[in-house]
Amino acid sequence: MKDLIFEQCHRHFNDIVTIRRDIHQYPELGFDVHRTAGIAAEALQELGISVKTGIGRTGVIGDLEVPGASKRIALRADMDALPIQELTDVPYKSKIDGKAHLCGHDAHTAMLIGTARILSELQSNLKTHIRFVFQPSEEALPGGAPAMIADGALEDVDEIYGIHVFPLYTVGEYATCPGPMLAQSDTFQITLTGTGGHAAFPHLTVDPIVIGAQFVTAAQSIIARNVNPLDSAVVSITQLHGGDANLQNGLAGAAFNVIPPRVLIGGTVRTLQKTVQTRVQEQLESLLAGFANAHNATYTFDYQEGYPVTYNHEPCVTTAVDTARGLVGEDNLIFPVPPILGGEDFGYYSQKIPACFVMVGAGNEEKGIVNMCHHPQFDIDETCMVYGMALLVNLAMR
Numbered sequence: 001m002k003d004l005i006f007e008q009c010h011r012h013f014n015d016i017v018t019i020r021r022d023i024h025q026y027p028e029l030g031f032d033v034h035r036t037a038g039i040a041a042e043a044l045q046e047l048g049i050s051v052k053t054g055i056g057r058t059g060v061i062g063d064l065e066v067p068g069a070s071k072r073i074a075l076r077a078d079m080d081a082l083p084i085q086e087l088t089d090v091p092y093k094s095k096i097d098g099k100a101h102l103c104g105h106d107a108h109t110a111m112l113i114g115t116a117r118i119l120s121e122l123q124s125n126l127k128t129h130i131r132f133v134f135q136p137s138e139e140a141l142p143g144g145a146p147a148m149i150a151d152g153a154l155e156d157v158d159e160i161y162g163i164h165v166f167p168l169y170t171v172g173e174y175a176t177c178p179g180p181m182l183a184q185s186d187t188f189q190i191t192l193t194g195t196g197g198h199a200a201f202p203h204l205t206v207d208p209i210v211i212g213a214q215f216v217t218a219a220q221s222i223i224a225r226n227v228n229p230l231d232s233a234v235v236s237i238t239q240l241h242g243g244d245a246n247l248q249n250g251l252a253g254a255a256f257n258v259i260p261p262r263v264l265i266g267g268t269v270r271t272l273q274k275t276v277q278t279r280v281q282e283q284l285e286s287l288l289a290g291f292a293n294a295h296n297a298t299y300t301f302d303y304q305e306g307y308p309v310t311y312n313h314e315p316c317v318t319t320a321v322d323t324a325r326g327l328v329g330e331d332n333l334i335f336p337v338p339p340i341l342g343g344e345d346f347g348y349y350s351q352k353i354p355a356c357f358v359m360v361g362a363g364n365e366e367k368g369i370v371n372m373c374h375h376p377q378f379d380i381d382e383t384c385m386v387y388g389m390a391l392l393v394n395l396a397m398r
């Protein structure tokens with residue numbers, strides 16, 4: 001069966017490359033994925049699969065019904081691109097300025113279309129109903145997954161699987177792990193307000209820059225002193241603004257003799273467990289309140305919870321690992337891969353039903369394909385789509 005599946009994947013490969021490159025050239029953002037969703041819906045309809053569009057606003061669901069089957073598994077692809085300028089010089093480069101498929105969701109969509117084609121051909125061998133889930137807006141909060149779930153994407157589904165192309169692993173490799181695999185990724189915004197004034201009369205002001213700097217430094221101790229060393233977490237301050245400079249011009253024209261009335265601070269928190277997430281959030285505000293109170297400043301603390309942890313459940317993990325091992329052998333299976341502190345809205349599905357997420361190696365050092373997702377020169381070795389499809393087809397055929 002393994003040889004038959006690889007043969008099928010190779011036979012569909014050129015068509016799937018064409019679809020991927022077409023989607024790549026016309027990237028769409030967030031929920032605005034009408035063209036891409038249209039390609040997915042049309043491809044499913046051509047196969048005689050029953051299709052629902054407008055799920056989760058612009059998502060697509062296809063159900064391949066198998067007579068006599070009682071179980072249903074879902075295979076998920078995301079369809080959206082990123083608001084980044086692509087800096088590759090590939091012939092299928094994005095034709096739309098400032099938008100590009102630099103996370104590989106074009107390949108995910110194309111692979112799921114290929115998987116549907118192969119499974120339709122092998123339908124007589126299927127033992128479970130298969131649901132194809134094409135979702136919008138993986139990259140942008142609040143994510144497309146909650147909207148898909150609200151519109152019934154997981155209704156009557158027993159298990160769900162998702163894959164992601166990953167250039168840090170070589171084509172022909174798969175990686176996954178049991179339990180938490182991808183982090184909850186939250187953001188926070190802080191306004192710290194003091195009393196501005198003349199820089200030569202600091203005693204008449206409440207200087208939010210000094211207070212903000214103390215907070216930023218102290219926040220670095222949260223991971224070191226409030227999180228169990230055996231747990232994983234990240235606190236990164238990524239925004240720190242004070243004064244009135246026009247940031248595009250550096251500090252040209254800025255007032256160096258004025259203490260500003262407020263500073264803005266922002267950042268991200270990544271965690272793999274809810275208890276750690278709660279602790280970090282509480283400690284951030286506690287430090288902020290402490291410094292603000294000590295210096296007679298006021299603050300606002302706006303903490304936005306992002307996508308939940310992507311959690312891999314049994315028996316899905318064992319199923320995925322056995323399937324991957326059967327396809328590429330033990331040497332090309334990275335298991336258990338250490339969890340990654342990136343976020344994925346696949347986490348929403350994994351909070352609802354048994355799920356497993358698998359990284360599909362997409363890198364090729366000899367071809368110079370080494371840049372990570374979201375890099376302006378990100379690309380995949382398209383051969384990885386054979387492995388992505390082979391895994392999904394095999395998972396569906398158990």
Ligand SMILES: [Zn+2]
Nearest residue numbers: 103139373374
């Ligand atoms: Zn991404």
Ligand SMILES: [Zn+2]
Nearest residue numbers: 103105138164
């Ligand atoms: Zn992605």
